[in-house]
Amino acid sequence: TPPPGPDYSVTFKPLDDKIVADTVTVPEGYVAEVLYSAGDKCVIGSAGYAGIPQSYPATETQSGGQHDGMHFYPLEGVDPNQGGLLVLNHEALDNATLDQSVEGLKTRLSNVGVSVVEIARGSNGAWAVKADSRYNKRYTGNTVYNVSGPAKAVVGATVVGTLNNCSSGNTPWGTYLTCEETLNNYHYQAGDAGQPADEGYGWVVEIDPQTPGSTAVKRTAMGRFSHENTAYMLDENNRVAFYMGDDTTPGCIYKFVPNKPYDPANRANNMGLLDEGTLYAARFNDDGSGNWVELTVGKNNLTTGATDPGNFTQVATGTVITGTIVDFNSQADVLVNTQAAARVAGATLMDRPEWITVGVDKTVFCTLTNNGSRKRTSASNPRANNSHGHIIRWHERGDSPLATTFEWDLLLLAGRDAADGVAPNLTGNVNGDTFSSPDGIRVDPQGRLWVQTDAGTGTSTTDFFGNNSMYYIDQKTGESKRFLVGPLGCEITGIAYTPDLTTFFINIQHPNQTWNTLRAGGGDARSATVVVRRTDGKPVGA
Ligand code: FEO
Ligand code: CA
Ligand code: CA
Ligand code: CA
Structure with a gap:
């Protein structure tokens, strides 16, 4: 990994305002190339998309839909800047490769989950999937997952399906954490039989992409909520914390601290690390201080007959809130009902x-994408009817992953220019290229901060911001520069890169017009992973 640049600066010429082209637009000197689309061949021997209606189990061999969180892993014996494993989430069904009205439940469930594909760079600099790689694998809504951790006794030893695989994270020991964003299996439709109990979903699921025959594991110690992604902090003693957002209107921010340090010498010793540890949720005090409150049964009012105040920020000040009684009799109760426990x-x-x-x-950053229905504000969520979202950051005390206190401030409020004369909830303070609804966020290994947006794509939004985009943001000045603009209807999500940063992988989710269409004369466009690189071969951004 190269060292951070001296000032984390960028050299690209920012893209224009309000681009609404049906293509991926990148700055001069960069190219964007489609690598892996919904319906593409994944597993060895796959025929790929074979026309609608599709059928199970053939669909289990092809790329799922709605590409989202993603990570690039080196492979032993391969130059990591020339090849490796790309692991990516499929958040939801891609109508470009399915007709949900005629295809059965198992076919639909094939379309969500995770893809593992080996990729390699050709002599012309372009990347391609290696169709004959034994690493290529799908984890889907039909796959069986092991369950571990304190809630195993309640959830069961196994669960069929991972679902709503939003974003993701990696671990110091090289596994992939796919995050389930909803708690229920909404893929079931009228007429489908056998819907399982909803307690099987809403977990962080650990996948070992280097071991193709391995079974993925739902790690219940990390809590059950609308998981967005994970990001870790490691200290000099190899103690680690995993930070996690709950994409709920409104939701909390969590961290999980395993009891034991990560073992860099013996990979196998880390495979149970996520089963024992302490789960915390963040309290952002109005004075800029913060506390991690421990979510352990018996502590912080987590007892039998606890009073859950509910999502009280969604009701007007002065409204009487009648709490709901919730029983936390065991740690399993806390982990199955984590949102209530945090409240x-x-x-x-x-x-x-x-x-x-x-x-x-x-520095830890979190995107707070928007909350159009907030009525009670706080210093950390300062706008009622927050249509465009904001970004918060904090420093752990002593920069330690084990800290129980921190200091926070707001990096920026997204939204329109004050000069537009719009209401305070629509006015942002972004210095440079404005945007709405930050979602993906990543500091790359050279220290550059990238933000991706998922704003509504109706004209009321695109008139002011253009299509959803990716931005570089200077962490000192807050200056924002538009780096990439997606095609019509999409959100931009997923950030992965080779160690030398000469290749970035970005996901285009739910494009809805003619970009990357599959069928001549109709059908939605396909979600896809695109490669972004410079024609001069230098690191992206540098
Ligand atoms: Fe799946 Fe919260 O985005
Ligand atoms: Ca999405
Ligand atoms: Ca997201
Ligand atoms: Ca979003």
């Missing part, structure tokens, strides 16, 4: 916490 313990309800990232200087 009972006094964590702060935030404006939809999406991705979290840990910077090279250990």
